[in-house]
Amino acid sequence: MEENKGYWNPAIAGVVLGIALFISFMIAGQGMGASGAFARFTAQLTYLWDSSFASSSYVVGYLKNGNALSNWTVLEVFGIFLGGYISAAFANRIRGGIDKGEGYSTLKRLGWAFLGGIIIAVATRLARGCTSGQALDGAATFSIGAWIFMLAAFGSGFFFARFFKKQWKGVN
């Protein structure tokens, strides 16, 4: 067994998460998501910068009313932020910092985080969602696409892991 750190057992946490996901489907008819909110947030920021952006092909649906943020997933992601903060505050786990393997360069760690974010953003647009909105929601509703996405994502992660060993050295 790994060091406990006071976290919930993953199998039991999964049951709790599954119940939360079920509640989401029963109320809203959709599951929890994350990446869509960042697509809309980015679209809104770009629109405020340059309003002609509203007619560009990908975001035209987002900016129909000139406000991409009045959307279920955007508010739900705001809730994720609050929920994460509340949980960490009660567990005394709020502290600034950067997580990485022993002795790894901070600058490189942040560089990989940034580049990884860019790649993941593109990935979520192609896959119409991420680990939550696509993988969890889709698989729980018997979608085959969700399993295609998950197998590709984890297969790719296992393959590319060899190039990032130093970044995660000693982590478990």
Next chain:
Amino acid sequence: MNIETALYPLYTTGVLSSGENLLYAILIGIMFGFILERSGFGRSTHIAPIFYFRNLAVSQMMISAIITCATLLTGAVYLGLLDFNQIFVPTTYVWPYVVGGLLFGLGMVMSGWCPGTAVVGFSTGRLDAAVFLAGVMVGMSVYFDSFDSIAAFANSGNSGRLTFQNILGVDIYTALVITVIIGFGLAIFMNVMKSIRDKKGEDI
């Protein structure tokens, strides 16, 4: 099951107004964020080890959540409470999903984050999460700018609402059994890979 009288999902059946639904969205998000943080997913160092078969928390939690939710949804359909056709199931685009998945895995082992967990990391003070999310926003604008040139690929392989029920002509109960079998199969695979790694005694 009696679809005509199904009361759920509350929003799509008209029980909840659009405004009420958005209010519940915040509450549902709070639940989600709380659960992720409690399970350790506000730290990239709790996520990345999955790719080295060192800590199986990510796969254990995902498989457990999928099976739990799928079972509850099936139960709600059986009891006539839920109209499954009103549930949002993402449209499957086969090749974009494969390429999107491959990119996603690379981005995840590179950054240690995915979008939802990074929101939790950000809320608890992790700077690597904040930088990751800045990258996500840059990536989104890159995608918006280049969409016209990749739209044909992004919309290829459209298979509609591709579920086990549709492709195999089975009912939702069989689909649940298939999902449980896949889930347990993957859980066993991950445990075998972990025990091989443990025997070799390799650290990351």
